[in-house]
Amino acid sequence: MSDVKLAVLGGKGTGKSALTVRFLTKRFIGEYASNFESIYNKQLCLEGKPLSLEIYDPCSQPQKAKCSLPSELHWADGFVIVYDISDRPSFALAKALIYRIREPPTSHCKRMVEPAVVLVGNKQDLCHIREVGWDEGQKLAIDFRCQFCELSAAEQSLEVEGMFLRLIKDILTVFKHKEKRRPSGSKSMAKLINNVFGKRRKSV
Numbered sequence: 001m002s003d004v005k006l007a008v009l010g011g012k013g014t015g016k017s018a019l020t021v022r023f024l025t026k027r028f029i030g031e032y033a034s035n036f037e038s039i040y041n042k043q044l045c046l047e048g049k050p051l052s053l054e055i056y057d058p059c060s061q062p063q064k065a066k067c068s069l070p071s072e073l074h075w076a077d078g079f080v081i082v083y084d085i086s087d088r089p090s091f092a093l094a095k096a097l098i099y100r101i102r103e104p105p106t107s108h109c110k111r112m113v114e115p116a117v118v119l120v121g122n123k124q125d126l127c128h129i130r131e132v133g134w135d136e137g138q139k140l141a142i143d144f145r146c147q148f149c150e151l152s153a154a155e156q157s158l159e160v161e162g163m164f165l166r167l168i169k170d171i172l173t174v175f176k177h178k179e180k181r182r183p184s185g186s187k188s189m190a191k192l193i194n195n196v197f198g199k200r201r202k203s204v
């Protein structure tokens, strides 16, 4: 069974939890606790094959801390980078996160393959108060080899599902073509994840 790990990152209040919960449950709740981080687990069947999915949804942190991603870069196979189209500072933060993910690997984090990334302009239902143009998002995504979409976690369940599934398919394609290197042994990996993210896990 394939094991896929996603991290959903972005500025405070951009809709990271709303997107994750929408994908996992098809529901939009409106308000989400933001003072703790979660790892959600879900078993999926994609193109006839079983898949174990983990999604990391961090709690809000100061902007500086958010741009420092060594643990996430080790852990995740792919990233959903979220900004709010009605909030320009959140786009600047998304850009900083993408720079960080795409910067050349250091001796700290030696990856054999680039992680898959989708840049998401959320809250498209607020386009009447838009501060970030669609073309700006698309250009950033093209420049840094990311997928891109604008959508609304509040109103577009199918689009949210499609966005996550496209990212997962990209990751599976990479798995197929390149042997993935992880720190040795599944036990030490579990230990690393628990050390990095704590033990709070949810199954949906």
Ligand SMILES: Nc1nc2c(ncn2[C@@H]2O[C@H](COP(=O)(O)OP(=O)(O)OP(=O)(O)O)[C@@H](O)[C@H]2O)c(=O)[nH]1
Binding pocket: 010, 011, 012, 013, 014, 015, 016, 017, 018, 019, 029, 030, 031, 032, 033, 034, 058, 059, 060, 122, 123, 124, 125, 126, 151, 152, 153, 154, 155
């Ligand atoms: N209008 C609109 N509001 C949204 C949308 N997605 C999320 N929200 C609202 O935006 C607020 C923040 O959503 P969250 O999902 O908690 O955002 P978050 O990025 O997880 O927030 P933090 O964990 O605090 O960083 C909530 O009030 C949501 O109801 C959307 O697509 N449209």
